[in-house]
Every structure is written in C-alpha cells, then in structure tokens.
Amino acid sequence: MKSSSVTQTQTASQEKQQSPQIKVSTQTQTKTIDKLIKDYEAIIGIETHVQLSTLTKAFCGCPYNYGAQPNTSICPVCMGLPGLPNISVDIPIATNGYVDLDLPVEFGGGHRRYSVSFFLNVISVSSAPGIAVDLNRAGVPLLEIVSEPDMRNGIEAAEYAAEIQRVVHYLGISNGNMQGGSLRCDVNVSIRPIGRSEFGTKVEIKNLNSFSSVNRAIDFEISRQVFLHSQGQGSSIVQETRLWEEGAQKTITMRKKEGLSDYRYFPEPDLPEVIVKKECIDSIQNSLPELPEMKRRRYESMGLSMQDVLFLANDINVAEFFDATIAKGADVKLATNWIMGDIAAYMKNDLEASLENAMCSMVVEKAGGGVRQAKPSIVDPAHIEKMVDKVLSENPKQLEQYRAGKTKIQGFFAGQVMKLSRGKANPGLLNKILQQKLNATS
Numbered sequence: 001m002k003s004s005s006v007t008q009t010q011t012a013s014q015e016k017q018q019s020p021q022i023k024v025s026t027q028t029q030t031k032t033i034d035k036l037i038k039d040y041e042a043i044i045g046i047e048t049h050v051q052l053s054t055l056t057k058a059f060c061g062c063p064y065n066y067g068a069q070p071n072t073s074i075c076p077v078c079m080g081l082p083g084l085p086n087i088s089v090d091i092p093i094a095t096n097g098y099v100d101l102d103l104p105v106e107f108g109g110g111h112r113r114y115s116v117s118f119f120l121n122v123i124s125v126s127s128a129p130g131i132a133v134d135l136n137r138a139g140v141p142l143l144e145i146v147s148e149p150d151m152r153n154g155i156e157a158a159e160y161a162a163e164i165q166r167v168v169h170y171l172g173i174s175n176g177n178m179q180g181g182s183l184r185c186d187v188n189v190s191i192r193p194i195g196r197s198e199f200g201t202k203v204e205i206k207n208l209n210s211f212s213s214v215n216r217a218i219d220f221e222i223s224r225q226v227f228l229h230s231q232g233q234g235s236s237i238v239q240e241t242r243l244w245e246e247g248a249q250k251t252i253t254m255r256k257k258e259g260l261s262d263y264r265y266f267p268e269p270d271l272p273e274v275i276v277k278k279e280c281i282d283s284i285q286n287s288l289p290e291l292p293e294m295k296r297r298r299y300e301s302m303g304l305s306m307q308d309v310l311f312l313a314n315d316i317n318v319a320e321f322f323d324a325t326i327a328k329g330a331d332v333k334l335a336t337n338w339i340m341g342d343i344a345a346y347m348k349n350d351l352e353a354s355l356e357n358a359m360c361s362m363v364v365e366k367a368g369g370g371v372r373q374a375k376p377s378i379v380d381p382a383h384i385e386k387m388v389d390k391v392l393s394e395n396p397k398q399l400e401q402y403r404a405g406k407t408k409i410q411g412f413f414a415g416q417v418m419k420l421s422r423g424k425a426n427p428g429l430l431n432k433i434l435q436q437k438l439n440a441t442s
C-alpha cells in the first residue's frame with residue numbers, strides 16, 4: 001500500500017480549481033469574453049500517454065529503472081539504430097473502447113461515456129540535466145489513449161484524465177504519476193459558433209502534467225479563441241502546438257503544426273502484424289479486477305450518495321480498505337462516514353501515514369456490524385478555530401493567567417472547546433489550533 005497515493009490521486013475536482021478566466025487585458029474584457037463564450041461551443045479531444053510499468057522495454061530486454069545513471073541500460077534495439085525494428089504509432093492496437101465517468105455534482109453531475117482508441121508507442125529520446133542525450137528511457141512502452149473530440153470544457157477534460165489515472169491505478173499497469181511524467185495529456189481545442197456543424201481550426205496544447213493545468217489550459221484556450229473569433233480575427237487561429245505556461249497562466253506558441261509527412265512516418269516492413277485470438281482477449285477480460293466504474297455502480301447500489309461513491313472509489317487503496325471493512329460486517333453508511341471523516345483527516349494531517357497505520361490505530365468491530373470510534377467528528381480547522389476563538393473571548397481571565405505563565409490551564413480551554421463541540425472536535429486539531437491561538441502575541 002503506497003502511503004502517498006491518496007494525495008496523489010485526488011480527483012480533478014478535488015485539485016484546486018480556478019474559475020475559467022482569461023487575462024487578455026482588463027476586467028471589462030474578461031466579462032465580455034464570459035458573455036461571448038455562451039455563443040460558442042468548444043470541441044475538445046485528449047491524447048493521454050501512460051508509461052507502462054513493464055520490467056523491460058518494449059522490444060528488447062533492457063530493464064528500465066527510473067533514476068539510473070544515464071545511458072547504462074541501452075542496446076542497439078532501443079537506441080533505434082538503422083535497420084532495426086521500430087514501430088509506427090498510427091495504427092491503433094484497439095478501437096471501440098470507452099471510458100465511463102461520473103461528473104461530481106458541483107460540475108453538473110451525470111454519467112458520461114467517451115469513445116477511445118489505444119495505440120502502442122515507445123518513448124524515443126529524453127535528456128537529463130548536464131547530459132546531452134540519455135537513452136535509458138528510449139524504448140519504454142507508452143500506451144496512448146486517444147479520445148474522440150467529445151468534451152466541451154476544461155473540467156470535463158480534467159475529470160476524464162483523472163478517470164484514466166484511476167483505471168491505470170486499479171489495473172496496476174502504471175504508477176500514473178503526472179509530475180514524474182508517467183501520465184501526460186495533450187489536448188486538442190477548437191471552437192465554433194453554436195449551431196454551426198463544421199469544426200474550427202484545432203490547436204494542440206502539449207505535455208500537461210496536472211489535472212488543474214488540463215482544466216485551466218483548456219479554459220484559457222477556449223477564451224483566447226472565442227476572443228479572436230469575436231473580433232473578426234478567426235483566421236489568426238492557426239493549427240499549431242502550444243504550451244501551457246503555469247506562471248503566466250496562459251498558452252503560448254511552441255511550434256506551427258507540421259503535416260504528417262514532416263514526421264517521416266513509414267510502415268516498418270520488419271514488424272509482422274500481431275493477431276490476438278479471441279480466447280486470449282477473453283482470458284484477459286476475465287482476469288480484470290473490478291474497475292472504477294463497476295465499483296461506483298456497486299457502491300451506488302448500496303445506497304450511498306454520489307459524493308460518497310466518488311470519494312471511496314477515487315483511490316484503489318481507500319476502496320479496498322472500505323471493501324475490507326464492509327466484508328468484516330461493518331455498517332455501510334457508518335464505515336463511509338468514518339473513512340471520509342476520521343481516516344481522511346488522519347491521512348491529510350500526516351502524509352506519511354498509510355491506511356495500514358490508520359487501521360492499526362482504530363479498531364473495526366467484527367461483531368454487531370458496527371464500527372467503533374465511528375462517532376462523527378469535526379475535522380474542519382476553520383470550524384474548530386471559531387470555537388476556540390469563542391472560548392478564548394469568553395474566558396479573558398484564564399487567558400491572562402495562561403499568558404502570564406500558567407500554561408497548565410491549556411487543559412481547561414481544551415475541555416471548554418470540546419464541550420462546545422459536544423465531544424465531536426478532532427482532539428489533535430483542537431490542541432494544535434488552541435496552542436497556536438494561546439501563544440499568539442496579539
């Protein structure tokens with residue numbers, strides 16, 4: 001069980017979202033664009049690159065170990081020397097696939113299904129600081145998951161990317177780490193006036209490495225294109241590759257798009273076609289674990305709200321922990337509250353903590369179907385802070401005594417806050433906030 005996985009796999013909506021806005025120049029212009037956007041429809045498609053966690057590279061026996069000395073795990077095949085097998089990425093290895101998604105309620109809710117195709121590619125070359133070329137990563141398999149242009153805004157696209165990450169986590173085929181480059185998104189964005197059927201010129205934004213940047217880059221790009229279009233400058237939207245500048249919160253031109261011929265693709269004559277038998281596909285299908293979509297439907301059928309369902313199914317470790325708790329006979333709703341309250345707060349407060357630790361510190365009661373310590377608890381620091389402030393302002397004498405050196409009186413304050421919260425305040429948080437307030441100089 002990985003300790004940091006919960007923080008890594010927050011849903012796109014749980015990542016800090018900023019409202020879509022474009023900093024063209026003035027606030028008035030921003031308002032105008034927000035109005036204009038209603039007259040347009042955005043067409044968005046995503047290409048997700050997932051680095052597969054294989055023991056060796058795709059077409060040779062070289063192992064791939066992240067962080068190894070440059071150029072220590074290479075051979076003629078993965079170096080791509082002339083005459084040796086290479087692969088063409090333009091033929092899908094699987095089509096007619098789909099990705100299911102439940103949008104969080106705050107973003108309109110509802111169930112969506114997106115069509116996708118799969119391509120197998122290998123990483124070509126990457127460089128390391130101080131080294132001209134490092135070929136260690138060359139030949140490492142990449143799964144490219146290409147969606148149909150079915151999305152309409154940044155948040156939908158970001159949620160889609162989060163679902164891809166969940167699926168690869170559930171399957172255990174990749175660590176799905178966006179910062180580490182194991183999962184990257186390229187998005188294609190175009191706009192058209194509502195009612196028009198032909199597509200506008202699409203612009204690609206490459207190498208987005210967080211869900212929030214997927215969201216913000218797309219919304220910025222939509223605003224930029226709508227603004228140009230509305231000013232009669234639609235022709236200046238050209239087919240190009242752009243980059244998202246995190247600092248400036250805008251997209252910039254990286255390169256004008258090459259035609260396919262510029263990539264110098266040619267079919268590789270040495271690679272035979274691989275035909276996968278139906279029995280092979282069936283046996284893989286039968287060996288699949290329960291995927292996020294199935295889990296969500298199962299949790300939903302237990303009577304849980306969509307908010308609970310999305311929280312529990314978001315992280316495979318949390319979901320497995322929940323399943324184990326239920327299997328021991330715990331009440332579904334009590335266990336959910338407990339995991340979403342105490343356990344989530346515990347893990348937020350201590351990033352090093354794993355669920356196993358959490359499990360050790362809290363006891364699941366086998367018999368009776370109950371969960372001990374499942375008492376609802378207040379874990380919102382702002383809420384606790386308010387109560388602490390109230391108690392301090394109501395007890396000025398004691399506060400004076402504390403600040404004069406009688407620090408043992410802290411217990412009195414803690415007791416008062418706990419009483420005010422009817423025993424529900426999280427004790428750790430309470431004491432932390434109380435101490436900060438007591439020791440504040442003002």
Ligand SMILES: [Zn+2]
Pocket residue numbers: 057060061062073074075076077078079139
């Ligand atoms: Zn090799």
